[in-house]
Amino acid sequence: MRLIGMLDSPFVRRVAIALDLYHLAFERLDWSVGRDFTSIRRFSPLGRVPALVLDDGEVLVESGAILDHLDEQVGPAASLLPARGAGRRRALQLIALAVGAAEKGREQIYEGAFRPPEKRHDPWLERCRAQMLGALAELDRACAARGEAQWLVGERMTHADIAAAVITTFLIDSPAVALDAAAFPDLRAHCVRCESLAAFRATHVPWFAPEA
Ligand SMILES: N[C@@H](CCC(=O)N[C@@H](CS)C(=O)NCC(=O)O)C(=O)O
Numbered sequence: 387m388r389l390i391g392m393l394d395s396p397f398v399r400r401v402a403i404a405l406d407l408y409h410l411a412f413e414r415l416d417w418s419v420g421r422d423f424t425s426i427r428r429f430s431p432l433g434r435v436p437a438l439v440l441d442d443g444e445v446l447v448e449s450g451a452i453l454d455h456l457d458e459q460v461g462p463a464a465s466l467l468p469a470r471g472a473g474r475r476r477a478l479q480l481i482a483l484a485v486g487a488a489e490k491g492r493e494q495i496y497e498g499a500f501r502p503p504e505k506r507h508d509p510w511l512e513r514c515r516a517q518m519l520g521a522l523a524e525l526d527r528a529c530a531a532r533g534e535a536q537w538l539v540g541e542r543m544t545h546a547d548i549a550a551a552v553i554t555t556f557l558i559d560s561p562a563v564a565l566d567a568a569a570f571p572d573l574r575a576h577c578v579r580c581e582s583l584a585a586f587r588a589t590h591v592p593w594f595a596p597e598a
Pocket of ligand 1: 394397436447
């Protein structure tokens, strides 16, 4: 398997962490969405990462769809997503909030990276920031509400824990967003704890600014 995309993308990173935790061998193509746009589009017509190229050449895109395939490969006992019921719904809800917050952060980053400064549209940036902060506040509440429990859903780490942690790191690291994580103390504590684990440490890279 080949995973296309750089690890400063939280979408790529959550797939890389799951591959590691699942002990699935893969090669990573460290392609930038700016510099390597043409190469990425040879595999993914959207020109987005992550894309996962399977051994038979099939290409999967969108982190959630890629993880769905990996979960199926490892089976329900090892899967990082509950198989059914309230736990699955809760995990998917938290993942949607985390991925949505990262997408709203991404919009703020791309405004500076891809649009000329004189065309910067502040109302759009403010809207994205408000949406991102709303989702983060909900994730912070979820982290607070679990009390003494180690993980956000059930007794084991799920994709929700991974997504919440990596998007928080992404939003803190990106200079265009520069999230003040002190505003979300329980989410920040969750992030710090996850980032201390080996699979997270192995995939944390310095911020790499996208270029047009
Ligand atoms: N919802 C998508 C988001 C993927 C995404 O936005 N990736 C960014 C990199 S952080 C990208 O490819 N951006 C290039 C572009 O959209 O032009 C996922 O979960 O995979």
